[in-house]
Amino acid sequence: MGKDKREKKFYPDYFSEIIVSILIAVEILIILALIYYPSIGRQIDFTKPFQPRPEWYFLWLYQLVRYFPGKSAFIGTVMIPAAFVLLLLMIPYIDKGEKGRIKAVAAGSVILLAFVILTILSLL
Amino acid sequence: MGKIFDWIDRRFGVKEPHKKFLQRPAFGMPEKVNYSYCLGGMSFIYFLMLVCTGLLLSMYYVPSEKEAFKSVAAITNDVTLGWLIRGLHKWSANLFIIFIMLHTIRVFVSQAYRPPRELNWMAGVLGLVIAMASGFTGYLLPWDQKAYWATEVGTSMFGTVPFIGDYLMRFVRGGLDIDGATLIRFYSMHVLFLPASMAIILWAHFHMVKRQGIAKSL
Numbered sequence: 001m002g003k004d005k006r007e008k009k010f011y012p013d014y015f016s017e018i019i020v021s022i023l024i025a026v027e028i029l030i031i032l033a034l035i036y037y038p039s040i041g042r043q044i045d046f047t048k049p050f051q052p053r054p055e056w057y058f059l060w061l062y063q064l065v066r067y068f069p070g071k072s073a074f075i076g077t078v079m080i081p082a083a084f085v086l087l088l089l090m091i092p093y094i095d096k097g098e099k100g101r102i103k104a105v106a107a108g109s110v111i112l113l114a115f116v117i118l119t120i121l122s123l124l
Numbered sequence: 125m126g127k128i129f130d131w132i133d134r135r136f137g138v139k140e141p142h143k144k145f146l147q148r149p150a151f152g153m154p155e156k157v158n159y160s161y162c163l164g165g166m167s168f169i170y171f172l173m174l175v176c177t178g179l180l181l182s183m184y185y186v187p188s189e190k191e192a193f194k195s196v197a198a199i200t201n202d203v204t205l206g207w208l209i210r211g212l213h214k215w216s217a218n219l220f221i222i223f224i225m226l227h228t229i230r231v232f233v234s235q236a237y238r239p240p241r242e243l244n245w246m247a248g249v250l251g252l253v254i255a256m257a258s259g260f261t262g263y264l265l266p267w268d269q270k271a272y273w274a275t276e277v278g279t280s281m282f283g284t285v286p287f288i289g290d291y292l293m294r295f296v297r298g299g300l301d302i303d304g305a306t307l308i309r310f311y312s313m314h315v316l317f318l319p320a321s322m323a324i325i326l327w328a329h330f331h332m333v334k335r336q337g338i339a340k341s342l
Binding site: 010011017021022026028029032036037038039040042043050052053054055057058074085089092093095101104108112 | 268274
């Protein structure tokens with residue numbers, strides 16, 4: 001914008017930037033859809049159970065469940081995921097007071113690291 | 125074009141109130157805005173793509189035990205551009221989740237969840253949960269080997285809840301096992317319940333952005 005001191009307005013200044021990002025988003029989508037188009041899976045075979053793989057954003061959950069066999073499975077399937085969601089919901093309230101930001105960053109990084117590390121572990 | 129719009133606007137009255145919002149000094153936008161502030165908007169585009177391609181897919185998809193697999197095969201092989209619509213739907217779903225996560229990280233880093241935006245942060249978290257639930261229910265719909273067994277594992281997790289586990293799992297599956305009842309249940313969730321909830325959440329999300337403006341980053 002250079003020396004233009006005019007105050008930026010949502011329309012058209014930011015609106016045009018949003019349009020650019022939207023075009024990029026659609027480009028990414030179309031390229032992926034054209035190159036990696038979905039194939040048809042195998043028909044259901046009840047006699048041959050095989051190790052299923054969920055979508056990538058559930059891999060962490062599948063990995064987590066492995067650590068809690070038998071009766072403790074409940075911890076991995078429900079308690080920890082629910083705790084993550086609750087923690088994420090409460091972020092604005094964790095970030096209160098002097099050390100609030102540090103606590104919030106700690107909570108946020110625990111969730112993010114757990115997601116990333118468990119996903120990587122499940123892929124190994 | 126302008127005349128037609130004005131004719132509609134005289135009855136609808138959307139021009140004036142929106143002019144106020146659009147031409148306000150950038151929603152009182154802070155100086156340090158960059159392209160990472162577009163991540164939410166990009167997620168929204170993927171949501172719109174999901175709705176559009178999903179509507180098209182629903183014309184050919186048959187949510188029944190006998191027909192589901194065949195109809196997905198027909199969409200992929202026979203229907204004109206069906207493979208593309210299906211591909212767009214699948215990739216929009218994945219990109220939707222990725223961009224919501226990136227958007228969440230951006231909001232977290234710029235501390236935009238601070239008051240008065242706590243509720244909007246929570247709406248966003250709920251949106252992410254709904255998006256993941258949509259992914260879970262949509263995964264079963266192709267009704268193939270992978271979908272079946274992934275849902276078998278996924279729904280059996282509900283069974284691990286103490287006391288109400290068995291009831292909960294039967295509620296999710298619509299019976300003891302995964303069969304046609306589960307398929308139509310997941311289909312209904314995927315195309316009616318979850319998109320409707322998402323639309324309400326997104327309306328609230330955007331409404332609060334309009335009312336509160338963009339947070340100043342620190």
